[in-house]
Amino acid sequence: MKDTQETGQIGEAIAEGYLLEKGFRIVTTGYRYKRAEIDIIAAKEESLYFVEVKTRRGFGHGHPTLSVTDRKEQLLARAAANYMYETNHEWAFRFDVISILLYKDGNYDLEHLEDAFFPGLH
16 A cells, blocks of 8 residues: 555544544545545534545645645535435535644644635635
8 A cells, every 4th residue: 555545544534533523423435426535424413524634744745735726626516516416415514624744653633624615616
């Protein structure tokens, strides 16, 4: 397994645990639609949360959230729309980003950006 894949899997597991601690229910992970993947789809009450997880082992490529580009947002929005269509979800939803910075000693910093973006508003 590539180091970047392993880093991503570690980050997604941390993010899932964090969301569960905050009272979210994990609906699915790794939802794919065409060229897009939504890392985590979570629910709380009647709302859906489409969560993009970005994990890094340093700042060599900048802050993890910098990799959530306009193009990535468009892909996530299309995938989310398809998921809501498939599941007949017609209620509230939002897009969150969880960034995780992993340290060599096993510790990490986690930042949860709620309502990180809304498709079409730029």
